Amino acid sequence: MVARQGCGPPDIIERLRRNTCQTVAMAAVRGVVTRWLDDAFPGWVEFALTDVEGMVHIFHEKAPVLTLELLLASDPYPRELWVVCEVLSQGVTEARLRLWDGIESVDGRDELTLPIQSVRDDDWTARQT
Template identity: 35%
Template sequence: MTALRVAGLSVQIERYIDDHFPGVVACVLTDADGKRHAFTEKVPVLSSSDLRADSSYPKPGYIGCVIEHEWLDAAGRKLVQVNTEQPWGITSVSGVTVFNVLDAQIIDR
């Protein structure tokens, strides 16, 4: 069995949406094809910053993910297929957990 390759996936935190402890924010992931995927998640899951309703936005954030596959596309871009279901059980608001992103969007390998 191959070990899971856990990494961080760069997202943009766009706004604060709920004060319910520890605070909930909305963020967006833009995939390799330019499609935006929205997420709603607790602040500490996406950022180590102390984000609040009166913080200025957007802010950088990250989602934990597992790297499933890497390849070069026809344009020579290094792409990475990630799954956000592991390690933290994160799903986009539309229920998607698998995304093709640019290698540059992967942090904390």
């Protein structure tokens, strides 16, 4: 989610609560695929997210779990990628998130507090771009 000029950051949770078909506040978080790790089916990549304290969290995950976009070993890296997440809480400058599909960092974290500028509320776009 990018703050729109002339207004503060939209409240993702409140906007998604109004949608009665949605039971969980889903969003997308911006990170970076830093490199291709392994050709083992279906292909593994290294993905990085930077939290509000500037700490970089590293994830080793199957490419199709992160995105529906076709990632290849021959692609140029690093590259930006939006990954689906659940919004657990949101403040003015940060959001507490849980990554989708059981994605965990190499040190076992699946919940992170990230800058609100790294979050957007069009979650399914992350799986399709």
